[in-house]
Amino acid sequence: xxxxxxxxxxxxxxxxxxxxxxxxxxxxxxxxxxxxxxxxxxxxxxxxxxxxxxxxxxxxxxxxxxxxxxxxxxxxxxxxxxxxxxxxxxxxxxxxxxxxxxxxxxxxxxxxxxxxxxxxxxxxxxxxxxxxxxxxxxxxxxxxxxxxxxxxxxxxxxxxxxxxxxxxxxxxxxxxxxxxxxxxxxxxxxxxxxxxxxxxxxxxxxxxxxxxxxxxxxxxxxxxxxxxxxxxxxxxxxxxxxxxxxxxxxxxxxxxxxxxxxxxxxxxxxxxxxxxxxxxxxxxxxxxxxxxxxxxxxxxxxxxxxxxxxxxxxxxxxxxxxxxxxxxxxxxxxxxxxxxxxxxxxxxxxxxxxxxxxxxxxxxxxxxxxxxxxxxxxxxxxxxxxxxxxxxxxxxxxxxxxxxxxxxxxxxxxxxxxxxxxxxxxxxxxxxxxxxxxxxxxxxxxxxxxxxxxxxxxxxxxxxxxxxxxxxxxxxxxxxxxxxxxxxxxxxxxxxxxxxxxxxxxxxxxxxxxxxxxxxxxxxxxxxxxxxxxxxxxxxxxxxxxxxxxxxxxxxxxxxxxxxxxxxxxxxxxxxxxxxxxxxxxxxxxxxxxxxxxxxxxxxxxxxxxxxxxxxxxxxxxxxxxxxxxx
Numbered sequence: 001x002x003x004x005x006x007x008x009x010x011x012x013x014x015x016x017x018x019x020x021x022x023x024x025x026x027x028x029x030x031x032x033x034x035x036x037x038x039x040x041x042x043x044x045x046x047x048x049x050x051x052x053x054x055x056x057x058x059x060x061x062x063x064x065x066x067x068x069x070x071x072x073x074x075x076x077x078x079x080x081x082x083x084x085x086x087x088x089x090x091x092x093x094x095x096x097x098x099x100x101x102x103x104x105x106x107x108x109x110x111x112x113x114x115x116x117x118x119x120x121x122x123x124x125x126x127x128x129x130x131x132x133x134x135x136x137x138x139x140x141x142x143x144x145x146x147x148x149x150x151x152x153x154x155x156x157x158x159x160x161x162x163x164x165x166x167x168x169x170x171x172x173x174x175x176x177x178x179x180x181x182x183x184x185x186x187x188x189x190x191x192x193x194x195x196x197x198x199x200x201x202x203x204x205x206x207x208x209x210x211x212x213x214x215x216x217x218x219x220x221x222x223x224x225x226x227x228x229x230x231x232x233x234x235x236x237x238x239x240x241x242x243x244x245x246x247x248x249x250x251x252x253x254x255x256x257x258x259x260x261x262x263x264x265x266x267x268x269x270x271x272x273x274x275x276x277x278x279x280x281x282x283x284x285x286x287x288x289x290x291x292x293x294x295x296x297x298x299x300x301x302x303x304x305x306x307x308x309x310x311x312x313x314x315x316x317x318x319x320x321x322x323x324x325x326x327x328x329x330x331x332x333x334x335x336x337x338x339x340x341x342x343x344x345x346x347x348x349x350x351x352x353x354x355x356x357x358x359x360x361x362x363x364x365x366x367x368x369x370x371x372x373x374x375x376x377x378x379x380x381x382x383x384x385x386x387x388x389x390x391x392x393x394x395x396x397x398x399x400x401x402x403x404x405x406x407x408x409x410x411x412x413x414x415x416x417x418x419x420x421x422x423x424x425x426x427x428x429x430x431x432x433x434x435x436x437x438x439x440x441x442x443x444x445x446x447x448x449x450x451x452x453x454x455x456x457x458x459x460x461x462x463x464x465x466x467x468x469x470x471x472x473x474x475x476x477x478x479x480x481x482x483x484x485x486x487x488x489x490x491x492x493x494x495x496x497x498x499x500x501x502x503x504x505x506x507x508x509x510x511x512x513x514x515x516x517x518x519x520x521x522x523x524x525x526x527x528x529x530x531x532x533x534x535x536x537x538x539x540x541x542x543x544x545x546x547x548x549x550x551x552x553x554x555x556x557x558x559x560x561x562x563x564x565x566x567x568x569x570x571x572x573x574x575x576x577x578x579x580x581x582x583x584x585x586x587x588x589x590x591x592x593x594x595x596x597x598x599x600x601x602x603x604x605x606x607x608x609x610x611x612x613x614x615x616x617x618x619x620x621x622x623x624x625x626x627x628x629x630x631x
Contacts, residue, residue: 031063031064031065031104032063032064033061033062033063034062034063034064034103034132034133035061035062035131035132035133035134035135036059036060036061036062036132037059037060037128037129037131037132037138038057038058038059038060038128038138039057039058039124039125039127039128039131039138040055040056040057040058040124040143040167040170041055041056041058041120041121041124041125041143041144041145042054042055042056042120042143042145042159042163042164042166042167043055043056043111043120043121043159043163043166044158044159044162044163051159051162052162052166053159053162053163053164053165053166053167054111054166055111055143055166055167055170056109056110056111056121057109057110057111058107058108058109058121058124058125058128059107059108059109059110059128060105060106060107060108060125060128060129060132061105061106061108061132062103062104062105062106062129062132062133063103063104063106064102064103064104065102065103065104066101066102066104067100067101067102067103067104067439068104068105069082069085069086069089069104069105069107070104070105070106070107071085071107071109072106072107072108072109073108073109073110073111081109081121082446083443083446083447083448083450083451084119084121084122084125084147084148084447085105085107085125086443086447087122087148087149087150087443087444087447088122088123088125088126088128088129088148089103089105089125089126089129090150090440090443091126091148091149091150091151091152091227092126092129092130092133092227093133094152095130095152095227095228095239096130096133096134098133101432101436103133105129107125119147119155119157119451120145120146120147120157120158120159120163121145122146122147122148122155123144123145123146123147123148123154123176123227123230124143124144124145125148126148126227126230127144127227127230127231127234130231130234130235131234131235136235136237137235138234138235139233139234139235139236140171140172141171141172141173141174142172142173142174142175142176142233142234143167143170143172143174143175143176144175144176144177144224144230144233144234145157145160145163145175145176145177145178146176146177146178146224146230147178147451147503148227149496149499149500149503150444150447150492150495150496150499151496151500151515151516151519151554151557152226152227152228152515152519153225153226153227153500153503153511153512153515154178154179154224154225154226154227154229154230155178155499155502155503155506156178156180156181156502156503156506156507157178157181160177160181160184160209161184161186161207161209163175164209164213164217164219164221165217167219168213168217168218168219172219173218173219173220174219174220174222174233175213175219175220175221175222176222176223176224176229176230176233177209177221177222177223177224178223178224178225178503178507179223179224179225179507179509179511180223180506180507180508180509181209181223181507182208182209182210182221182223183206183207183208183209184206184207184209185204185205185206185207186204186205186207188202188203188204188205189201189202190202190203209221225509225511225512225515226515228241242522242525243525244518244521244522244524244525245521245525246521247521247524247525247530247533247534247537249529249531249534250368250528250529252366252368252529253367253368253371253529253531254311256368256372256531257311257313257316257531258311260316260372260414260417260418260420261306261311261312261313261315261316261319263417263420264306264315264316264319264320264323264413264414264417265306265307265315265319267319267323267413268299268302268303268306268319268320268322268323268326269303271299271322271323271326271327272296272299272300272303272322272326274326274330275296275299275326275327275329275330276296278330278333279292279293279296279329279330279333282333282337283337284333284336284337288336292329292332292333295325295328295329295332296325296326296329298325299322299323299324299325299326299329300322302318302319302321302322302325303318303319303322305318306318306319306322309538309542312538313531313534313535313538314535314538314539314541314542316414316417316535317535317539319414320410320411320413320414321410323409323410323413324403324406324407324409324410324411325406327406327409327410328402328403328406328407331344331402331405331406332399332402335398335399335402341402344405345390345405348387348405348408348409348412349387351409351412352380352383352384352387352408352412355376355379355380355383355412355415355416356380356381356384356475356480356483358424359373359376359377359380359415359419359480359482359483360427360479360480360481360482360483361424361425361426361427362376362419362422362423362424363422363423363424363425363428364422364428364570366529367527367528367529367530367531367563367567368529368531369422370563370566370567370570371529371530371531371532371563372418372419372422372531373418373419373422373482374486374531374532374559374562374563374566375415375418375531375532375535375559376415376416376418376419377415377482377483377486378486378489378490378532378559379411379412379414379415379418380411380412380415380483381468381471381475381483381486381487381490382411382490383407383408383409383411383412383415384408384471385467385468385471386404386405386407386408386411387404387405387408389401389404390402390404390405390408427481427482428482428570429569430481430482430485430566430569430570431569432569433481433485433562433565433566433569434472434476434481434482434484434485434488435476436565437472437484437485437488437489437492437562438469438472438473438476438484438488440488440492441465441468441469441472441488441489441491441492441495442469444491444492444495444496445462445465445466445469445491445495447495448462448465448495448496448498448499449462449466449495451499451502452498452499452502455502455506457498457501457502457505458498458501458502459498460498461494461495461497461498461501461551462494462495462498464494465490465491465492465494465495465498466491468487468488468490468491468494469487469488469491471487472484472485472487472488472491475487482566485562485566486559486562489558489559489561489562490555490558490559492558493551493554493555493557493558493559494551494554494555496554496558497547497550497551497553497554497555500512500516500550500554501546501547501550504546504547504550510546512550513546513549513550513553516540516549516550516553516554516557517537517540517549517553519553519554519557520533520536520537520540520553520554520556520557520560521537522557523556523557523558523559523560523561523564524537524556524560526560526561526563526564527560527563527564527567530560530563530564531563532556532559532560532562532563533556533557533559533560533563534556535556536552536553536555536556536559536560537552537553537556539552539556540552540553540556
């Protein structure tokens, strides 16, 4: 009896202890709620009589977590809604300088519309996330529509006129819209008689929404270009921007850049001279030689362009381009003379593969070393892509295939120049960096792809972005974490550039160029001697077209930020180091600024077309002579 009683008491004590442990551990099994907020976002839906506006209620809860974004809706949502929600959460996290990967974001969407589109609610979702994270109350008299870009700029949307009517009816007094969209086109119904029939037609008319809304709706319409501008209206606060300035490299960094530029200058001049002699001494016809000289003229112009830039980082790019065009001519001479190209392809393939294998192990002891290694990694990944592209093109377009091969070879030369004095050792650990960048690259590409697919935008950069995204995942799987990070950063940049180009073409507002350059400057300011940011920023400043400028500025921002993130992980010094005693080239004096490169026009394209025709005829007649046995 006593034994049984002891067992009962022991069981009760064990039960009480278990309950106490469970209660003490219970709080840790739940995610702490950081904050919540709701906002209305205008939407457009189709009716029998055309389009009409409505308002959508969006609620967001933010908890501790691991960087997930969830969306729950009481109506159908288009595929871009998830991407817009993720972009909004990431942009606000970056703005507040908090770690996105430490929070989860839960969006609840309720709308009378059958289908809710994502991009136009992007800025509204970002405002709600800001309120949830900071606790700041939202001004309910303000409404906003606009696509949120990964860099925080506000992109164009449709249905502005209908949305203005919807928010005015809801009670809003201020309506924020994307830049350049104050002038809207509406359609007025016109009824005319044709005998016994009444024929209804719709005629377009342009309305100044700012004037119309103020006069008829009691609504103030304001164009905003960035999320920061929108936040000022919703919260009455001005978000402090990080101090920025034009990038300035230390004496050590300038010396390193000058050494690379000098190496590439000698290489470009030597390649041009050697290829010119190779072409003139070949057995090609005079007409074929003349056609190929046009490509050598391009190599010479790139060389001249690089020389005019002195020791600017951008000079390295143009010297490399000159090398590529010269080699392309040499490859074409061999191709049209039926000389074997297997050894050439093998040499380029081995060089690129060696770069990919060795890039991880280059050691860095300063931001200058880190910048050189990161540029080399980016060049190696691009060379690998071009090499694969060359193989894919060969059967259908050998001329373009050889061009890709030549550029892959030249990029390998530049990559080797950037890391020529770096020692090799064990690859450094990069905890969380590649995972973070690959995650951002995946979500950014998905978002931009869905937006441009629906808008009918140019998908060239989007396709290229996906190529680098796949490369980053492949490199990551093979343990090449540094290279994977570089490939993912380029993927992000190209996706962002594609979206900005859509916004620029849709609105005609050059504010997107200013924002892109400002973001590049911010990235350059995150780390002393940020050579990758300075390199692509200088390319953007010298680019001829707006699309190229946007692309280079976004690459500058992403690679510049990656350099800063890796520096934090590796613990490299953020102060400039003195130049290495191994550096053989002193810094050269800076050359005066030069005008942007002339864009390729119709005459340039016609020249290329005629050159290809001449070379194709040369190849055909050579084949015909062999067939007929003519000497």
